[in-house]
Amino acid sequence: MTVKFRAPRGTKDILPDDIAEWRLVEETFRQWCTRYGYREIRTPTFEDMGLFERTVGETSDIVQKQMFAVMPYGSRHPIGEEERWILRPEGTAPVARALLEHGLLQQFPIVKVFYIAPIFRYERPQAGRLRQHHQCGVEAIGSSSPLLDVEVIALGFDFLTSVGADGFVINLNSIGCLNENCRPRYRQALIAYLQSHEQRLCEDCQRRLYTNPLRVLDCKEESCQTIVKDAPMSVDFLCDECREHFDAVRKGLDELGIAYELNGRLVRGLDYYTRTVFEFVHPKLGAQSTVLGGGRYDGLIEELGGNPTPGVGFGCGIERVLLVREANAQPKPKDAIVDVFIAVAADAAKDAALKLLYELRRAGIRTECDYLDRSLKAQMRYADKLGARFVLILGDEELRENVVTVRDMQKSEQWKEPSDKIASSLMALVTNSS
């Protein structure tokens, strides 16, 4: 069969059989966030383009070549300059925008929120990389305490560990703040060093050298790697406050027994990051190995017009969590589709079956019946496929005796139950067996 339409490139349908695992991941995430005192927030799927230009950065790949534009379509809608809408390419800026817009940062000294949302980036799809993927993430805004960095990392650690995605390595770095004697000083030192090797840098990096020199650090080109190996590291140029902050983050993680690796080349591709940056990478994941990434963004709120307010957070790719679970050989959760199936063995019993069907559903029991007028054998097979624990059989015999035959599919036992008591006794059976 040739289907007329397929899901757009880089998108995936999440089918009924997949849902149990998605729910497991999402609910585990919600549970950990709640334990840590984070509240859920939901923001629109599209936002003003300026929001991302301002925060993610004009020179970032996301802004330069990965955004999906949203615009009214059709002859009645000429393209307006003001309507520059973009499908959300990352989670932090929209949340910051919403908190500012509704004054939540005035109502609480510290605002801690989490989100689960689809993210859109126009990229070439490959293993672990989609054009629409889903991220769960947290943002903690209002304190520059290193213990908040520790909390966010610990939350990511607890979530991934308990959801069956363990085996990751936490990469940690500090890229300093914007004070003159911190990142700017490092930036200069880095540029000076790289300039002395400019001829041997790859084409991209020769350009990055002036637009975004830190990005040269995580270039994968071999020639660049060898140069970067001896490049100055940001941790050696931190100002006193940043140095102190970073030491405290490390101490806190040590205290909690959360292992990490210092990685001086970790810089991340979004402009709003300051100080702490981290990535949870998984060795079983292939080329796209980051499952969770984030850091501190002390300048973000101010950039969006708020009072200077520090913050820290992470984003975690749900599809990649699922890939890790698979690599870790975690079993896929499977739910029975219904508890009870009503099988009709004689046309005369159809009315009684109809009433019983709705009586059970309204009593809170997941109940299904046959809509294809199939043989009792076929109905039994179908009941089995649906995972029904009990099958109720209604036929001439049952009508005559005013009973219902109840079959326990697991125990292969069956008995007769008075019609008027069937709902209550099934209720008891279903709650006991689940």
Added chain:
RNA sequence: GCGGGCGUAGCUCAGACGGUAAGAGCGUCAGGCUGUGGCCCUGAAGGUCGCGGGUUCGAAUCCCGCCGCUCGCCCCA
């Protein structure tokens, strides 16, 4: 944007130096058991062999183009 691999039934895949038949397993449906699931057995439905063109007496098989999927570069979750 640039490379590599692959497109045969709903799914997983056989079949390929061009030639006697479009196949298997799973799944679906029906029957064996005319009121009873899982196991087993029998049968059935389901395919323009991604699309278009070319070579040839003859193409799922060879060639070209396109489309799609996939993996990698890049970038990131």
